[in-house]
Amino acid sequence: MSLKVLTRSASDYIRETPHDIHKIKRNLDPKIHPFEKAREYNRALNAVKLERMFAKPFVGALSGHSDGVYCMAKHPKKLTTFISGSGDGELRIWDLTERITTWKVAGHKSIIKGVCCSPVNNNLYFSCGTDKTIKIWNPEQSREEPLNTFIGKFAYSAIDHHRSNSIFATSGSQIDVWDENRSNPIKTFTFDSEMTNTVRFNQTEVNILGSCGTDREIVLYDLRMNSPLSKLVMKTNALAWNPMEAFIFVTANEDQNCYTFDMRKMDCALNVFKDHVSAVLDVDYSPTSEEIVTGAYDKTIRIFNARQGHSRDVYHTKRMQRIFCVKYSMDSKYILSGSDDGNVRLWKTNASEKIGPKDFRERAHLEYSDRLKERYKSLPEIKRISRHRNIPKEIKNAQYKKRIMLQSRKQKEENLRKHSKKGSVPYQAERKKSIIGIAK
């Protein structure tokens, strides 16, 4: 007879000294873990509930401007620095870690419409306004006086700096390209338009320049050419280039939507971002180009996944007014918004994310619960909780009205289709609908 009995020595399970970590033995055999899926679902449910509980996106307001903040620019090289310009002509440079103004100056006599930072020289800042001047500032050299002032013939509406050369572009009645060291523009583009709202340099394909004008047009230019690259007709307020895919840009539109375009194929939008109930005034890509943030006239900020059509989150506060500029911070963890009420507001990109360092176990736990949320996201209870947002009554009402309006418009079109010859009222793709025309 041979006999063996299971022996289990306590030393395999018990730590030797109280300072050791506990020894944990695991048997991963699925057969001894009943209700695996049910427990996982429960964990996902708890995780999604906790996420909504901890969702406190508002970090703080940077106050100081006495008029609305109408333009903002993040520094491409310094993580915590950004500059803002307000309606009374005041410029402020902010330190985000301390949340204080590090430099301020009454730079212009009227509204500042555009600011930008130089990626070439870290200390240079540019501003332009409706007082027909462009000013270059270097707070390190002189705190009160600009380094250089350019006086133009018309009010300027936007300014942006070239990625690698010391040239910048301004928009107004025409697009001017300036060298920092020359008093006259080195190049001028005119395109029979009245007024241009924005001008943006592509940060990857550095010679490409995008602009949008008041008479419903988006125009792309190449610095190496004398005439515009292409022109698209739709009513646009702002434009942002994709930082990873140089040929894609997103536009903030007057028709309450945002559109992404491939600049090689402008007759059809790549994606339509819907959800705002009022004109979208500014848009920015996150540095990884995974997400976009929009600020609108309906006093809300929305964050969209760049590949999806509806917003993943909406931010608002009681006192925040119309939002004229939004920016992602360069680490994509924060969002800055400048609004009519003269405050710059700092928001977290992920509303429930913990700020500050996380230890290994905490991080592992968060990653695990993220996976669980992803896995069970389509189950009704989890979907309901994760989608739930408190929205101001005005926006709720506006959403309701908008829905009815769109429905009736659709119904009208459908009726028309029913009562006309087959094929004479074709269906129009949502991505092409708002494009009025293209010119080469």
Add this chain to the structure above:
Amino acid sequence: MANETKETIEEMIDNINVKKYIRPAEGNLGTKKLKKIKKKGLRSTLERVEKRSEDAARKAANYEILLVEEPGYLEAEGIEKTFNITQKKLKENLEDEVTSLKTFGAYSLDYTRNGRNMVIGGRKGHLATFDWQSNKKGCEIYVKEAVRDVKWLHNELFFAAAQKKYVFIYDQNGLEVHKLKNHIEGNAGWLKYQDTSTGKLVTELRTKLGQCDVMAQNPWNAIIHLGHTNVSLWSPNMSTPLVKMLTHRGPVKALAVDHTGTYMASAGLDGRLKLWDVRTYKCLQDYYTRTSVSSLSISQLGLLGVGWGPHVTVWKDAFKTKQKSPYMNHLQAGTQIQDINFCPYEDVLGIGHSDGISSILIPEANPFQTKKQRQESEVHSLLDKIQPEMITLDPTFVGKVDRASREMLAKERKEEEEGLKNGSKKQESHDNKPSTALDRFTNKNRKIY
């Protein structure tokens, strides 16, 4: 050269073990099926999921190296037969290893989930708990009334005892914590679910089957098996049994379900011991018993313990093939076996009073856990506690696609809306019909066998 052979051996080990870790819900799409999917996005997503689950299975299989403990066994040499070897002989071989408890009377017993603690309840009113491995007594009380059955709650802090009139919950020191007035004697034919973490009565189901002496829980899906003249399967979400199985030509006397939820053993007064597959509800084996069986238990490694009269027999591989002779035999002379129970994760079978040999698995629950660990695991298990609505025949139904037709879904939605309008009326009228998607999953196999 050496490297190559090493790799092939590793691969072989992999192939044997990895299969065990692949979940049935996943990994059932082969590469052939995947290639047939025409939608590019869907295909690549599925491929990614497939690969991830495979990787996870492989990693889990590799983890087995760390599990060093091996199950115990008894092997006969020559003409010896294992069932002739008595406990006395075993004791000679391993004096320190096998522990024994004193006998008191007709006792029922239960082990905690980690197999460390044991509670016994004597018919004449004796309740006691032990840490049986170190022979430490927890508490001992005399309740001066009949104790019919005992059961540990989620850990060794509380246990419940079914006494003469009510069910009581005691704590580790033997203090009466709760008297469950709902669970009352003379209320025959009612199945009542009580949530022990919130104290709420979940449901009361009228079985309409009269008094019930035999109850077993399927550890895999938490379905309750009741033994009357037939075996019926119950979940708290349905007022009628999910399944009725015609098991015996007479009252059922003992029931046991194995921990993977695959097999069920039942014994009845008709002198048969039958083994069932509870997934297909088919009888696998049918044995004759000389006297009626009083208790059954299935170990984690699939040994079947049968208590009859003063005897206990242990059968090996009984579910797979029809066995001619038992694996082990034990006679507790001059007594009647009341209850037998395999201790989880150990080589021990508790028999009302004494001990035997049998099962093992490397424990999931740590048998050596400290106070702090116990507290932590209690909190975690509370956080992961599943709701009674999730007790269904198929515990993996969460997240599966509802394949009901569009008409059926529309009808359900309509009924739900009507139900919301009518309030409580709905519950009465639709008691027996699957009215929601959840119910449909619950009752997928609702049949009578």
